[in-house]
Amino acid sequence: MQNKEPFIINRIKSVGFAFKGMLILIRTEASIKVQLCIALAVIIAGFYFDISKTEWIAQIAMIGLVLSIEGINTAIEAIADFIHPDYHKKIGLIKDVAAGAVFIASIAAVTIACIIYIPKFT
Numbered sequence: 197m198q199n200k201e202p203f204i205i206n207r208i209k210s211v212g213f214a215f216k217g218m219l220i221l222i223r224t225e226a227s228i229k230v231q232l233c234i235a236l237a238v239i240i241a242g243f244y245f246d247i248s249k250t251e252w253i254a255q256i257a258m259i260g261l262v263l264s265i266e267g268i269n270t271a272i273e274a275i276a277d278f279i280h281p282d283y284h285k286k287i288g289l290i291k292d293v294a295a296g297a298v299f300i301a302s303i304a305a306v307t308i309a310c311i312i313y314i315p316k317f318t
């Protein structure tokens with residue numbers, strides 16, 4: 197379908213849809229709520245321990261990575277449930293692999309948090 201809207205209006209609308217999607221994620225996904233609480237805790241820790249600019253960059257990048265992959269995982273789960281609501285081995289595999297991606301990002305985030313904060317306690 198051809199879009200006759202001016203480019204800038206079209207882009208602003210897309211940002212609006214993306215913002216709406218982010219709010220839906222925050223309101224409906226328990227795991228995103230937990231991850232947001234952890235993100236808030238490490239942001240407070242960042243100010244408390246007065247971490248360096250490089251440490252802030254690593255911390256913010258990891259928060260963004262985990263939250264965004266969790267969002268993609270949620271979208272994959274929703275697609276899987278929509279196309280095949282009943283139990284199926286392949287749906288299980290798809291969901292497990294998507295959850296595995298979140299797990300990888302989380303391991304990286306925890307590792308970076310350890311690199312930043314463990315020396316502050318020693």
Ligand SMILES: Nc1ncnc2c1ncn2[C@@H]1O[C@H](COP(=O)(O)OP(=O)(O)OP(=O)(O)O)[C@@H](O)[C@H]1O
Binds near residue numbers: 227284285286
């Ligand atoms: N339709 C299905 N067919 C086969 N296995 C499924 C199916 N739905 C869920 N599973 C299995 O159950 C696991 C959990 O699925 P579920 O959709 O409940 O995600 P979840 O981990 O609870 O997600 P979240 O916590 O992000 O809401 C999947 O990873 C998969 O192993």
